Amino acid sequence: MASMVGATVVRKEDPALLTGRGRYVDDIQLPGAVSMAFVRSHQAHARVTAIDTEAARQLPGVLGVWTAADLEGLPATRSIPGMERPCLASDTVRFVGEPVAVVAAQDRYLAADAAAAVVVDYEPLPVLATIEQAMAEGAAPIVPGQASNVVMDQPLTEGDAEAELAAAPHRTSLRIRNQRLAAVPIEPGGCVASWDSTGLTLYATVQAPHPVRNELAVMFGLPQHEVRVVAPDVGGGFGAKASFYPEFILTAELSRRLGRPVKFVETRSENLVSMTHGRAQLQDIDVGFDDEGRLLAMRVAIVQDCGAWPDATGAGLPTLTIFMSGGCYKVGTIAASFRSVTTNTTPVAAYRGAGRPEAAYLIERVVDVVADELGRDPVDVRRVNLIQPGEMPFATQWPGIVYDESDYPRLLDTLLEHLDYEALKREAEERRRDPQRPLLGIGFSTFVEMGGFGPSPLFEQFGYIGGWESSTVRMNPDGSVVVSVGTSPHGQGHETAFAQIASDALGGIPMERITVRHGDTQTIQEGIGTMGSRAIPVCGPAVQRSSDKVRQKLLQIAAHLLEASEDDIEQDGERFAVRGTPGAEVTVAEVALTAYKPHKLPEGMEIGLQVMDYYEPTNLSYPSGAHACVVEVDRATGQVSVLRYVAVDDCGTVINPLTARGQVEGGLAQGIAQALLEEVVYDGEGQPVTSSLIDYQVPGAPDVPGMETHHVEVRTSFNPLGAKGLGESGATAAPQAVVNAVVDALSHLGVRDLDMPLTPFRVWTAMRAAEEGRAAAASDGTGPPPEAMRPDPAAPPPPDGMPTPPADGDDTWKVTP
Amino acid sequence: MIPAEFDYVAASSLEDALRLLGEHGDEAKLLAGGHSLIPLMKFRLAAPSVLVDISRLPELRTLRPSDGHLRLGAGLRIRDLELSPVVREQVPLLAAAAASVGDRQVRARATVGGTVVHGDPAADIPAVLVTLDATLVLRGPAGERELSAAEFFVDFWETACGLDEVLVEIVVPALPGRRWAFEKFRQRSQDWATVGVAVQETADGEHAVGLVNMAPVPWRASPVEDALRSGAAVPEAAGHAAEGAAPPSDLRGDSAYRAHLAQVLTAKALTTAGAGS
Numbered sequence A: 001m002a003s004m005v006g007a008t009v010v011r012k013e014d015p016a017l018l019t020g021r022g023r024y025v026d027d028i029q030l031p032g033a034v035s036m037a038f039v040r041s042h043q044a045h046a047r048v049t050a051i052d053t054e055a056a057r058q059l060p061g062v063l064g065v066w067t068a069a070d071l072e073g074l075p076a077t078r079s080i081p082g083m084e085r086p087c088l089a090s091d092t093v094r095f096v097g098e099p100v101a102v103v104a105a106q107d108r109y110l111a112a113d114a115a116a117a118v119v120v121d122y123e124p125l126p127v128l129a130t131i132e133q134a135m136a137e138g139a140a141p142i143v144p145g146q147a148s149n150v151v152m153d154q155p156l157t158e159g160d161a162e163a164e165l166a167a168a169p170h171r172t173s174l175r176i177r178n179q180r181l182a183a184v185p186i187e188p189g190g191c192v193a194s195w196d197s198t199g200l201t202l203y204a205t206v207q208a209p210h211p212v213r214n215e216l217a218v219m220f221g222l223p224q225h226e227v228r229v230v231a232p233d234v235g236g237g238f239g240a241k242a243s244f245y246p247e248f249i250l251t252a253e254l255s256r257r258l259g260r261p262v263k264f265v266e267t268r269s270e271n272l273v274s275m276t277h278g279r280a281q282l283q284d285i286d287v288g289f290d291d292e293g294r295l296l297a298m299r300v301a302i303v304q305d306c307g308a309w310p311d312a313t314g315a316g317l318p319t320l321t322i323f324m325s326g327g328c329y330k331v332g333t334i335a336a337s338f339r340s341v342t343t344n345t346t347p348v349a350a351y352r353g354a355g356r357p358e359a360a361y362l363i364e365r366v367v368d369v370v371a372d373e374l375g376r377d378p379v380d381v382r383r384v385n386l387i388q389p390g391e392m393p394f395a396t397q398w399p400g401i402v403y404d405e406s407d408y409p410r411l412l413d414t415l416l417e418h419l420d421y422e423a424l425k426r427e428a429e430e431r432r433r434d435p436q437r438p439l440l441g442i443g444f445s446t447f448v449e450m451g452g453f454g455p456s457p458l459f460e461q462f463g464y465i466g467g468w469e470s471s472t473v474r475m476n477p478d479g480s481v482v483v484s485v486g487t488s489p490h491g492q493g494h495e496t497a498f499a500q501i502a503s504d505a506l507g508g509i510p511m512e513r514i515t516v517r518h519g520d521t522q523t524i525q526e527g528i529g530t531m532g533s534r535a536i537p538v539c540g541p542a543v544q545r546s547s548d549k550v551r552q553k554l555l556q557i558a559a560h561l562l563e564a565s566e567d568d569i570e571q572d573g574e575r576f577a578v579r580g581t582p583g584a585e586v587t588v589a590e591v592a593l594t595a596y597k598p599h600k601l602p603e604g605m606e607i608g609l610q611v612m613d614y615y616e617p618t619n620l621s622y623p624s625g626a627h628a629c630v631v632e633v634d635r636a637t638g639q640v641s642v643l644r645y646v647a648v649d650d651c652g653t654v655i656n657p658l659t660a661r662g663q664v665e666g667g668l669a670q671g672i673a674q675a676l677l678e679e680v681v682y683d684g685e686g687q688p689v690t691s692s693l694i695d696y697q698v699p700g701a702p703d704v705p706g707m708e709t710h711h712v713e714v715r716t717s718f719n720p721l722g723a724k725g726l727g728e729s730g731a732t733a734a735p736q737a738v739v740n741a742v743v744d745a746l747s748h749l750g751v752r753d754l755d756m757p758l759t760p761f762r763v764w765t766a767m768r769a770a771e772e773g774r775a776a777a778a779s780d781g782t783g784p785p786p787e788a789m790r791p792d793p794a795a796p797p798p799p800d801g802m803p804t805p806p807a808d809g810d811d812t813w814k815v816t817p
Numbered sequence B: 001m002i003p004a005e006f007d008y009v010a011a012s013s014l015e016d017a018l019r020l021l022g023e024h025g026d027e028a029k030l031l032a033g034g035h036s037l038i039p040l041m042k043f044r045l046a047a048p049s050v051l052v053d054i055s056r057l058p059e060l061r062t063l064r065p066s067d068g069h070l071r072l073g074a075g076l077r078i079r080d081l082e083l084s085p086v087v088r089e090q091v092p093l094l095a096a097a098a099a100s101v102g103d104r105q106v107r108a109r110a111t112v113g114g115t116v117v118h119g120d121p122a123a124d125i126p127a128v129l130v131t132l133d134a135t136l137v138l139r140g141p142a143g144e145r146e147l148s149a150a151e152f153f154v155d156f157w158e159t160a161c162g163l164d165e166v167l168v169e170i171v172v173p174a175l176p177g178r179r180w181a182f183e184k185f186r187q188r189s190q191d192w193a194t195v196g197v198a199v200q201e202t203a204d205g206e207h208a209v210g211l212v213n214m215a216p217v218p219w220r221a222s223p224v225e226d227a228l229r230s231g232a233a234v235p236e237a238a239g240h241a242a243e244g245a246a247p248p249s250d251l252r253g254d255s256a257y258r259a260h261l262a263q264v265l266t267a268k269a270l271t272t273a274g275a276g277s
């Protein structure tokens, strides 16, 4: 019987989804349901002096309008204690898009009209749109009760590594801005709440229904069995649907008051200001290294922009960045600290990779800058620093952060086998000399990130009750199988992957005889949810274990029916036979049916074929890889084209090469888009400039380059499946591969660093600045151009390549200095 | 993203459309492909109380050659211009610009009349019409009037089309065999132009140059044409591309970058169209 784990299987969920038969939140039609709409602040920071809801109340079909004052006692959303965000702003609004009032009406259109008819008077307050403004002397704290806008200020190490940095033969510094991104799931946020005699039901487009149930139970003072949360088909989440949103509470509360189901589905424009953003870190790095580029010491100081209300997970994400800041290298010592800062912008939380892409970008840019300073090849500098396979598992300097088995040098070697690096370097050199041809650049990214989020002591810190996962496997009397899992998919293909795992563990039950269920707290045993690349590494072993136990019972019953010893029973798919006794056979269906006939079971055996099991991982897993990107840069316009993208990933055991490729490609598409296109931009008044998809530049299919994906499978010993997770690898790996390639293409001009996204405008501006710098250097004889472009490490100036603000005061694309 | 309430009427004929416009005055808006108007309504930047749908009127979806010209019905879809063998042969510049608009779904619904009357300087076809010295035929309560493209585009999102008028036809010169070029620079493959350049060799062998997204209106780069006329080589002539223009500054580029792009793209387009040779 061929193994299903590792087989290329077409996704079980696709026929329904691709033919429009998916069932998303907005498809849920409950009898008597009404629509909720928000009145959202269009001011970034202001005192609310009056809210006139009278006109709105008079409109046809309006059931009510509520402000914070009308909903006294309504719980706030969960966050760091003391910083909980109220569902509706009361006296002050703190970002554009913050809800000020809610309307319920007969339908969505009437609700929108009524929301537009609510008049809110604002008295503007000073807007702190950037972390610099928010941290400035005398800046008033945005969150009430806080001493300042620095809501977390944590050194993660005792020393500052100054001695080690000073002792290193070379040192340099770098300031990195990992720009703010929007998740833009194809299905925006939404939920439907309904009360009946059994309690509260919430259908919501979320990644983790059980935690949402737990929160709602606390907020409404209900026992958990009286709250049901259902995540139906979910059209993407990317981490942003792991946050808890005010609409969950508000639809529930309005439904309770109105005695009718209440639905809310956000529009795309709302989504771009309401759903949590991601990344938004400013990083200052000092690095000390030797002549070969060995990283001897590093100092990392991170400022995390939290937005107006610190998110429960978002505010602490720099800890993950710091834990991973050494990448796949042996860094002598790292001194690190971070500050999380509130600003008058949309709250920031997890986005595909959540803290680790920021680390991978940081260390991979550092390695390239070190190579550049030494005039060495970036591949060589990587090699001298890589952790060797013999050193795995590798305990980093951070307690509990132990990299599992992998072979980083082999990943890099495999990558180079797919890339004629020497020929590419020659071509880049030739093109540099031929002004008629676009420039060529090659960029590398050897990375490691975290997957398989758990174990419980770690995951508790993110507000979850545990870091385990659960699975129930039930074989029906006809031999078909239902697997219920505690993770909650939103595009990953769990229905296929878990069926593959169960198929193998059940001894070869065909895929079409297995159904996977998820996303309903009423029908699924306890669960945590899908985030942090945890479904396969954490829930996969739970499925494996519960399937295995069902199989043990099948074997016992088969042996009993065939009057043979269990050791002599062989399974061939859906048949059991006695080894060496031709004709002594029984089908799985016959065995399954027997399980439900107690009088035919062996003495003392319990009825049925159902096993629930949990799996708690021993540690995080550490997916890794080596990626390369080849770009072309148009000299005249600054436009970057990706010519090749080659990915070699180690996610441990590959369950399904097809869905694995989908995960890598999807992640790469987002990572490449971060490098080249995407950025959430606010103007100086805290007004979002990218509040529609005209300006927030998600790539279309033709903008995503072809990708070559390869795998090196080194099983992890941290879970029995050997799988490390793969969902976030692409987004973690790609940005620096692209940026390193573009910097490489421009390096002869003296460009040393560029800030994402590398739009044509930015690249052209950097090229022009570099050329002007060279011209000036040549005319006044201040030395070799590349040096002239380098910042003075003593006083960090704005990074090279930043466009200078236009004279007319247009700051729409303003960048953090 | 949810429009205010409005009524919808499908006009049964051009006359019916004019009558409905007269009846509802400035409360009404014509609806063609809806690809500019509906987004404005969703953002509540426009809130007409009546939409008069002219997208299905056969009399507006006509294409007639006449006397060295092509008469294009305002209801032609942009995709019609892209695919029509007549347009591709007689005014290939227009077909090329049409092919560059948005994506296939957008082109299949959006009309040439809609893109012209919407008056967005970032749109591709208006700049081509300015380059081609097209004539726009408007019908109103008092009958028909004709305007040149240069007269028609007044300001950002503002044209000379009256509230009670319907753009019925666009007349462009047929220029089979004449050289042309359309250069559209964009950040994403189906994006709007950061800057675009249209170049057409005219019947008398000169080169007309129009620019997309370089001013509040579709822009005719006369200084480039003048330079060519007085014998300048392509690089020199292209250096005048941004002269007198007023390019916007936004996330896709500041005005200096746009001015630079206009020069780069103009040089390329002039070369393709055989200028200065």
Ligand SMILES: Cc1cc2nc3c(=O)[nH]c(=O)nc-3n(C[C@H](O)[C@H](O)[C@H](O)COP(=O)(O)OP(=O)(O)OC[C@H]3O[C@@H](n4cnc5c(N)ncnc54)[C@H](O)[C@@H]3O)c2cc1C
Pocket (backbone or CB within 6 Å): B029, B030, B031, B032, B033, B034, B035, B036, B037, B038, B054, B074, B075, B078, B100, B101, B102, B103, B106, B109, B110, B111, B112, B113, B114, B115, B116, B117, B118, B122, B123, B124, B125, B161, B165, B166, B167, B168, B190, B191, B192, B193
């Ligand atoms: C996703 C997307 C991408 C796009 N990309 C591009 C692009 O790359 N380049 C580009 O140039 N455009 C682009 N567009 C714009 C698109 O081309 C315009 O929507 C279209 O040109 C407008 O035509 P319409 O028929 O949809 O007009 P409508 O939206 O129906 O109408 C626009 C305006 O014109 C008026 N109107 C329409 N017809 C007449 C008439 N016959 N007489 C008088 N008034 C009339 C209407 O009342 C309205 O005020 C894009 C649009 C979308 C949605």
